[in-house]
Amino acid sequence: MPLKYSKKVLEHFTRPHNQGSMKKADATVTVGNPKCGDLMRFYLKVGINTKGQEIIKDLKFETLGCGAAIATSSMATELAKGKTLDEAMKISKDQIAKELGGLPKVKMHCSMLADEGLRRAIEEYRKAKNK
Amino acid sequence: MPKKKIYLDYAATTPVSKEVLKEMLPFFSEKFGNAMSVHSFGQEALEAVDLARERVANFFGAQIGEIIFASGATEANNLAIKGLIKSYYADPKNKIKPHIITTIFEHHCVLNACKAVEKENLAEITYLPIGKDGIINPTQLKKAIKKNTILISVMYVNNEIGTVQPIETIGKIIQKIRQSKTEGKTLYPLFHTDAAQAINYFDCDVKKLGVDLLSMSAHKIYGPKGVGVLYIKKGTPIKHIQDGGDQEFKMRAGTHNVPGIVGLGKAIELINSQLATLPTGRQARNSQRILKLRNYLIKKVLKEISKAYLNGSKIKRSPNNASFRFDNVEGEGLLLSLDIEGIAVSTGSACSSGALEPSHVLLALGLKHEQAHGSLRVTLGKETTKKEIDFFIKKLKEIIQRLRKISGGVLKDFNS
Structure with a gap:
């Protein structure tokens, strides 16, 4: 039955941040598997900050999944936006969960795909750039 | 003001109806006797249990001695399956491994009880598939019956998709097979149905259905949680699986849940009396x-x-x-x-x-x-x-x- 979620999770589930698609993304990746119930897509736009470092200028997501999947997608994009790519690569599952006021244990492994999605998007961008 | 909540999960459980609760309440503190005690406190409790048993027997068109109170449909289903296996092996004449037929979409208590006996190598199990409409095919079931089939367990109404299974038809098929075997002398294969989701809306006359065993739970019919029934047709080869006292015709040990049993009796009577005044x-x-x-x-x-x-x-x-x-x-x-x-x-x-x-x-x-x-x-x-x-x-x-x-x-x- 519905798991007990924190207030913060419910907030991000009800009103997710950075939700939607992006027309001219620098990288687009999909993670997860519909078989497990969760599928996430991230759209990444890269910019340059005043120090000349590459940063996440914009980040959007689309997620088919449970409450935790949507809330973690929202929180991951929130945490990553504005960060340099190197910093964003370091965003962990634990950090996302902590910012959400904790997640039910079972959700940590099955619905927490957002960190992976974010890293994959950055990798994808770098790969394309170095081609 | 908080908004009114809407409950649309009656297959999970139902609220205890007012009439049921009213009958139960005296049996917590006032009439608290143990139904196995000889003194007046015990007799008072026993009378209440007897009345409930009568009401249940009446509902199923069964005899009083065929109604066993248990903690719910899960226990009743476990008792049906494991009790039959135990009885089968208690007879030295039975040497081959028995076979059980059930369906792939049973409630987990039936499914996992079957898997448990299968894992212990006590029985081989056939899990019948269902059609796209969520209903099993009786012809397919008939084909699955083997010489060593001792039990066929098919749920009456599926708890998730609500589809109704052809219990009466299956009952007739089994009856015929029994009659053709050793001139009707064998009791096998026995027929069990988990009727937990059927009681409120469907005919549960055990003779009409042709079942030897039937399980139900009170909390699905506006009764309390923690109490249920296994109907066991007289003469069915079954043994108890829980050791203890002589309660429930030695079929289910443990002090009677008197308020629960009283509640179950009232809840089923309410359905019965309402059905009786059809249409x-x-x-x-x-x-x-x-x-x-x-x-x-x-x-x-x-x-x-x-x-x-x-x-x-x-x-x-x-x-x-x-x-x-x-x-x-x-x-x-x-x-x-x-x-x-x-x-x-x-x-x-x-x-x-x-x-x-x-x-x-x-x-x-x-x-x-x-x-x-x-x-x-x-x-x-x-x-x-x-x-x-x-x-x-x-x-x-x-x-x-x-x-x-x-x-x-x-x-x-x-x-x-």
Whole structure:
């Protein structure tokens, strides 16, 4: 039955941040598997900050999944936006969960795909750039 | 002021009705005796248990000695399956490993009890598949019967998709097979049905159904939790599986749950008395009312929400059950959103239970995992109103629209 979620999770589930698609993304990746119930897509736009470092200028997501999947997608994009790519690569599952006021244990492994999605998007961008 | 909550999960459990509670209350502190005690306190409790047993026997068209009180349908189902196996092996004449037939979409208490005896190498099990309509095929069942088949266990009404199984037909098939075997001298194969979801709306006359064993639970019929019944036809080879005292004709040891048994008796009597006044009785009227409301719900949801489907047969289903699935929506998110609106329903999505697999019932229907994840079970009860159904549909539409927007075309693109 519905798991007990924190207030913060419910907030991000009800009103997710950075939700939607992006027309001219620098990288687009999909993670997860519909078989497990969760599928996430991230759209990444890269910019340059005043120090000349590459940063996440914009980040959007689309997620088919449970409450935790949507809330973690929202929180991951929130945490990553504005960060340099190197910093964003370091965003962990634990950090996302902590910012959400904790997640039910079972959700940590099955619905927490957002960190992976974010890293994959950055990798994808770098790969394309170095081609 | 907090908004009024809407309960649409009557297949999970029902509230104890006022009449039932009233009969139960004296048996907690005032008439607290142990029904096994000889003194007046005990006798008072025993009388109440006897009355409940009579009411239950009456409902099933059974004899008083055929009604065994247990802690619920789970225990009753375990007793039926494991008790039969135990009895089979107690007879030295029985040398070959017995065979049990059940269905792939039984409740977990039957399924896991079968898996347990299978794992202990005590029996071989056939798990019958179901059709796309969520109903088993009696001919297929007949073909699965072997020389060593000792038990056939088929649920009356599926708890998730609400489909009704042809119990009477199966009963007749089994009767014929028994008669053809050793001139009718064998008792095998025995026939058991888990009727937990059937009691409220379907004929449960054990003779008409042709069953040897039948399980039920009080909390599905506006009675209390923690009490149920196993009907065991007289002469059925079965042994107790729990050791202890001589309660329940030595079939189920443990002090009687007197208030619970009293509540179960009253709850079943209420159905019975209402059925007895057919066709104008309250129960018949209430079933009709629920059926009409449920049909209205199904029609409206399928019409007003795109890519919405009904799981299982439209006709051969319990009048209170509507099991839907929606494309591009995940069940737990749906459940959670409805819960925020104060509406309680259920889903077969894995994500709501902590399990990794979605409901075995939906997969048995032939649904893909991603389809099963988008399922929603709505079950009505005697308190459900049209106003509640209308509010539910309105919210459901909004929520599905919102969740589909969040998911975008992610699934479609994944599959293409």
